[in-house]
Amino acid sequence: MELPYYPINDFGPVMKGLVIGGLGIFHVFLAQFAIGGGMLMCYFQWLAAERRHALARQFVSSYFQYLVLFSFVLGALTGVAMWFTTIQLSPRTIGLMVDQFHWIWATEWTFFVVEVVSGYAFYRYSAQLDDRSRMRLLQFYTVAAWGSLFWINGILSWQLTPGTWSIEQPQLWGGFFNASFWPSLLFRTVSSMATAALVACVVINTMPNASRDQRKELINKTANFMIPMVLMPLLGAWYLAVFPDDSRSWVLGGSPAMSLFMGITIGASLLIGCYALIGLFFQKLYINGATATLLCALAFGATAGAEFVREGVRKPYTIRNTLLSNSITPQEVAHLRQIGSVTNDPYPLRGAEQLPTEQLRLGARVYRFQCSICHTPSGVNGLTHLTGSWNGEQKRLMIAQLQMTKPFMPPFAGNAEELEALVQYLEWLSADRPPQWPTRHDPQILQQINEWLIEAGTATAVDKAAGRGPAE
Amino acid sequence: MDRIFPTGFPLPTAFYLTVYMITLVIHVLFMNYVLAGSAFVAVSSLFRPKAIGPQLPGTINGVLRDWLPFALGMTITAGVAPLLFVQILYKKSYYTANLLLFHRWMSILPVLILGFYLLYLIKRIRFNQWSLGRRRLVVIGAFLCFGFTAYSWTENHLLSLESTTTWTDLYAREQMHYFHPVLIPRLLLWALGSVPTMLLGVAWQLWFYQRRIGPIQVRPLQISWLALVGIILSLICGGIYYGLVDDATRQQFTQPLTSTYLLLALVGLGLQFGGWALQAASTKLQQRWLILASIGLLITLLCMTVVRESARLVRIDITSLYEQHAQLYKTGGFFLFLAFFLLMVLVVAWIIFLIRRNLRVLAHHQP
Ligand code: HEM
Numbered sequence: 001m002e003l004p005y006y007p008i009n010d011f012g013p014v015m016k017g018l019v020i021g022g023l024g025i026f027h028v029f030l031a032q033f034a035i036g037g038g039m040l041m042c043y044f045q046w047l048a049a050e051r052r053h054a055l056a057r058q059f060v061s062s063y064f065q066y067l068v069l070f071s072f073v074l075g076a077l078t079g080v081a082m083w084f085t086t087i088q089l090s091p092r093t094i095g096l097m098v099d100q101f102h103w104i105w106a107t108e109w110t111f112f113v114v115e116v117v118s119g120y121a122f123y124r125y126s127a128q129l130d131d132r133s134r135m136r137l138l139q140f141y142t143v144a145a146w147g148s149l150f151w152i153n154g155i156l157s158w159q160l161t162p163g164t165w166s167i168e169q170p171q172l173w174g175g176f177f178n179a180s181f182w183p184s185l186l187f188r189t190v191s192s193m194a195t196a197a198l199v200a201c202v203v204i205n206t207m208p209n210a211s212r213d214q215r216k217e218l219i220n221k222t223a224n225f226m227i228p229m230v231l232m233p234l235l236g237a238w239y240l241a242v243f244p245d246d247s248r249s250w251v252l253g254g255s256p257a258m259s260l261f262m263g264i265t266i267g268a269s270l271l272i273g274c275y276a277l278i279g280l281f282f283q284k285l286y287i288n289g290a291t292a293t294l295l296c297a298l299a300f301g302a303t304a305g306a307e308f309v310r311e312g313v314r315k316p317y318t319i320r321n322t323l324l325s326n327s328i329t330p331q332e333v334a335h336l337r338q339i340g341s342v343t344n345d346p347y348p349l350r351g352a353e354q355l356p357t358e359q360l361r362l363g364a365r366v367y368r369f370q371c372s373i374c375h376t377p378s379g380v381n382g383l384t385h386l387t388g389s390w391n392g393e394q395k396r397l398m399i400a401q402l403q404m405t406k407p408f409m410p411p412f413a414g415n416a417e418e419l420e421a422l423v424q425y426l427e428w429l430s431a432d433r434p435p436q437w438p439t440r441h442d443p444q445i446l447q448q449i450n451e452w453l454i455e456a457g458t459a460t461a462v463d464k465a466a467g468r469g470p471a472e
Numbered sequence: 473m474d475r476i477f478p479t480g481f482p483l484p485t486a487f488y489l490t491v492y493m494i495t496l497v498i499h500v501l502f503m504n505y506v507l508a509g510s511a512f513v514a515v516s517s518l519f520r521p522k523a524i525g526p527q528l529p530g531t532i533n534g535v536l537r538d539w540l541p542f543a544l545g546m547t548i549t550a551g552v553a554p555l556l557f558v559q560i561l562y563k564k565s566y567y568t569a570n571l572l573l574f575h576r577w578m579s580i581l582p583v584l585i586l587g588f589y590l591l592y593l594i595k596r597i598r599f600n601q602w603s604l605g606r607r608r609l610v611v612i613g614a615f616l617c618f619g620f621t622a623y624s625w626t627e628n629h630l631l632s633l634e635s636t637t638t639w640t641d642l643y644a645r646e647q648m649h650y651f652h653p654v655l656i657p658r659l660l661l662w663a664l665g666s667v668p669t670m671l672l673g674v675a676w677q678l679w680f681y682q683r684r685i686g687p688i689q690v691r692p693l694q695i696s697w698l699a700l701v702g703i704i705l706s707l708i709c710g711g712i713y714y715g716l717v718d719d720a721t722r723q724q725f726t727q728p729l730t731s732t733y734l735l736l737a738l739v740g741l742g743l744q745f746g747g748w749a750l751q752a753a754s755t756k757l758q759q760r761w762l763i764l765a766s767i768g769l770l771i772t773l774l775c776m777t778v779v780r781e782s783a784r785l786v787r788i789d790i791t792s793l794y795e796q797h798a799q800l801y802k803t804g805g806f807f808l809f810l811a812f813f814l815l816m817v818l819v820v821a822w823i824i825f826l827i828r829r830n831l832r833v834l835a836h837h838q839p
Binding site for chain 2: 004006007008009069072073074076077078079080081083084085087088091094095098099100101102103104105106107109110111112113114116117118120121124125128129130133136137140170172173346347348350
């Protein structure tokens with residue numbers, strides 16, 4: 001297939017992934033609330049039907065109001081927004097995912113419909129329903145909510161560990177039930193339960209006509225939903241164990257940013273887990289609204305960290321072995337080194353008149369096409385900061401051997417002229433964009449770049465370490 | 473295209489086109505309810521303040537205010553399915569339009585969230601105690617949110633039909649919106665066409681009310697009239713739109729592929745017209761006339777969707793995508809989807825049954 005060029009938007013000093021990652025975190029948190037919430041409601045409906053707790057029924061009603069108000073509206077819409085933002089990040093990635101898994105997605109959609117219909121039916125009519133019907137609706141809701149996790153989890157985990165799927169032999173189920181499918185599914189289920197229980201603690205504190213003792217009892221019941229958190233270290237270890245080796249090394253210290261996020265997730269989860277286990281379960285303590293809200297905020301932090309790690313560890317791919325982070329396939333790299341990466345890019349440079357020479361414009365377009373997905377010129381992860389202390393020659397070498405410079409970067413996918421243009425662009429930026437800039441076409445330098453490019457090869461560091469060339 | 477859809481296309485392409493169109497019609501049904509419904513409440517609030525006073529069951533405004541939030545939830549959920557298949561069918565053009573209108577899609581998210589909460593506000597008892605001005609602001613605000621969303625989809629659609637030159641131009645100029653001369657008439661056609669759909673939905677809800685609870689508080693004649701006016705206005709707007717499109721597209725409308733469906737759509741419109749006209753003569757909502765209008769509506773919507781698609785094919789060379797569709801056709805999972813789709817229908821039917829049974833038992837116990 002011919003490499004498709006798309007218009008690439010510029011977010012100024014903010015890294016694209018940050019804009020979109022932020023939305024993703026929000027969405028995942030809400031989805032977890034909905035999934036765990038369904039289970040929790042079933043449990044309390046059961047308590048109500050068995051007359052085990054006087055306020056269980058009332059609690060189900062209050063909780064469901066929140067579930068509908070937040071999760072239905074925000075959850076559904078942030079979900080749709082995820083489509084649009086992933087298109088923004090990499091239309092090619094989402095395109096390939098849709099190609100491979102459209103029927104799985106369509107199946108997930110049938111679960112959405114059941115989720116909305118059963119949820120709304122419960123919201124609207126539960127007061128007029130008998131216990132058995134209430135339970136039935138909640139069960140439909142819960143199965144639908146968790147089922148949508150089941151389907152999407154297969155697709156998302158496939159991005160990191162594609163299993164027996166490959167672009168040449170696209171085995172749907174071999175890709176869907178991949179190595180990280182089960183640990184990821186179980187991990188998310190447990191965190192959904194914990195999230196729902198924490199939100200429940202907040203809701204219980206807002207129930208108007210419950211005495212403190214009654215609240216305490218309800219809170220202690222929800223604590224049962226946090227017990228599975230003891231499995232988290234085990235599930236986390238399992239998850240890590242099935243990561244590709246290089247990805248694992250990023251979170252275990254190889255990449256300071258990713259290790260930091262991993263640390264946040266583990267720390268926040270540990271705090272919540274210990275509090276839940278010791279305080280709520282063993283000592284049967286009461287927690288007030290403020291503490292409960294704080295714990296929710298911690299859970300949000302844990303989710304945020306986990307999402308960053310999940311997005312980060314795929315580097316230098318968006319789909320392992322098949323599509324690089326900058327939407328180039330490994331097979332295309334060699335070809336683009338011949339013809340140039342932006343030679344066929346029909347999109348002009350925005351604000352081109354601010355760049356004094358044609359070479360600089362070429363450099364800016366190469367930056368836009370190959371680097372802008374992970375870097376900004378001078379903002380977050382800014383290239384001028386990262387290369388600030390290097391001279392021209394160091395820049396050329398480091399970029400020509402990009403995949404060796406940092407193994408989570410893809411190989412440079414352009415020709416020597418483009419690389420030199422990129423270096424000039426970076427130097428011009430570092431020099432504070434002077435109105436005049438010399439054009440450099442030194443054949444000796446180009447020759448040197450070419451040698452470095454050949455030396456680096458076109459395979460990713462990951463493939464190199466595994467003794468593989470780029471996929472042919 | 474000189475063959476009638478779905479013949480004339482290779483199987484995989486015809487298959488994906490069909491699935492796309494069916495799911496789009498489901499989206500459109502709910503979308504029409506939300507778009508025209510929120511417009512109806514907004515317009516009523518200007519002329520009849522009572523419409524946004526304490527909720528009156530058995531009236532058009534009463535039904536709408538009660539059910540709009542759910543309809544919006546369904547509009548959004550139902551929108552996901554055609555969103556999936558439009559990507560399969562027209563990957564590059566769809567993605568490009570999306571990327572170019574980036575700001576738009578990022579603003580739709582908060583706008584729809586706002587619209588959703590405004591609809592919930594309208595349902596709350598406390599809403600009735602607000603000043604008239606504030607209440608008007610809420611209902612008009614809600615309509616504007618959905619109007620803006622409809623505008624954006626139409627704009628996105630038209631932009632996706634453009635050539636690379638238009639795209640690169642728009643990109644270079646960093647323009648956040650795209651204007652095309654047919655954009656407003658097209659949007660108007662969607663908006664006016666929504667009116668009969670919405671009224672039919674509401675009429676069915678009122679019919680159930682009439683059967684289960686008691687006489688409705690609105691004269692059926694009034695609903696019929698509104699629907700008939702809606703049909704006539706959409707027809708006029710359709711005519712204007714026809715006059716405004718480019719020659720190639722107009723020519724496409726006379727090809728068998730399109731003309732057959734265009735004619736059928738008019739037949740559907742005729743059935744709707746007949747259903748409403750017959751209903752107008754009755755003092756109660758009549759099931760059979762509503763059924764007649766519903767059949768007409770489904771025919772119109774399905775056929776107009778084919779017409780809409782055939783107009784797209786004037787701009788996008790679908791033959792160049794056949795190979796891709798054929799490739800995708802081989803990916804597994806269709807039967808899995810089909811099985812769960814049927815299960816979904818069963819579960820939804822069961823839920824409706826469950827609730828009706830409970831309500832009936834309840835009605836039995838409290839005379
Ligand atoms: C109240 C909210 C919405 C309104 C009023 C609305 C309105 C519309 C309109 C007017 C069109 C036709 C555009 C044209 O042919 O000119 C359309 C198409 C479409 N809508 Fe919606 N929509 C809404 C929400 C959504 C959502 C949330 C989604 C996605 C999840 C969605 C998915 C689609 C898709 C995929 C199409 C077909 C686009 C194409 O073929 O180019 N809609 N919508």
